[in-house]
Amino acid sequence: MLNDFCYYANTIFLVDLLMYPKNEKLFMVCFSFAEGPLAWALIVWRCSLVFNSVDKIVSVLIHLLPGLVFFTIRWWNPESFAAMHPEGSSRRASWPYVEDKSYLLTWLFLVPLGAYTLWQVLYFLIVNVLRRQRLVRDPEVMTSYRELSKKAQKANNIWWRLSGLLGDQNRMFMYIAFQAIFTVATMALTVPIFLSYKLHVIFQILKISAAIWNGGSFLLEVMPKQVILKEKKKAEIQPAQPQRPQDQSLVLMENSIETNRSTEAS
DSSP, X not given: OTTSHHHHHHHHHHXXXXXXXXXXXXXXXXXXXXXXXXXXXXXXXXXXXXXXXXXXXHHHHHHHHHHHHHHHHHHHOHHHHXXXXXXXXXXXXXXXXXXXXXXXXXXXXXXXXXXXXXXXXXXXXXIIIITHHHHHHOTTSOOHHHHHHHHHHHHTOHHHHXXXXXXXGGHHHHHHHHHHHHHHHHHHHHHHHHHOHXXXXXXXHHHHHHHHHHHHHIIIIIXXXXXXXXXXXXXXXXXXXXXXXXXXXXXXXXXXXXXHHHHHHO
């Protein structure tokens, strides 16, 4: 659904890049989104780079490209650094306020966390209140919760077991709790990533490698199993084909010959 956090975050990215490229604080909020929840979702939820699947390619790009863009702006674009300095103000020794840890904590962690909380509240109201009846009527409509819980249930992994600790009826609230913990942890990690070029480079390599590895695993392990399962289902559903007239004639002739032989032998 377009209400999911990845679309919410990418919309803010476009606003920042196209309308407010000189806004340092908005840049840091976007950096936290891009290299926090979005980037780690690529790894944790096993987004796969599979070139014959448009859905999978779009999913990877939505989670991967923002981080690469803000990595480039953060470390490789001097023009962006200059643009961040308001006219008439003295240039700083470091950008942006790296020497002020409280400033970094505020705009890389606290403010993005507040923006995430706002999205989570709105998402819950839209999905579970305003559009609840439609979702109940149409189980094919995919939300982030449905998609992730479907994968977790199919794999019967630790996330599925943990989300069921309070019973199936509370899986949604457990999902929200896990999502909140995940977001807090990943946003906190953006602070050291923002401060270290080497750490940021390693993180880019990790993300790209994870997407490629997951794509290869999907092609070599998951896809063959899906094909075999599909063929089995097709064989079970397909009714036995009736014999052709020629085949029936051959069977009758063979039966007649066998009968004659039996008669002669007796």
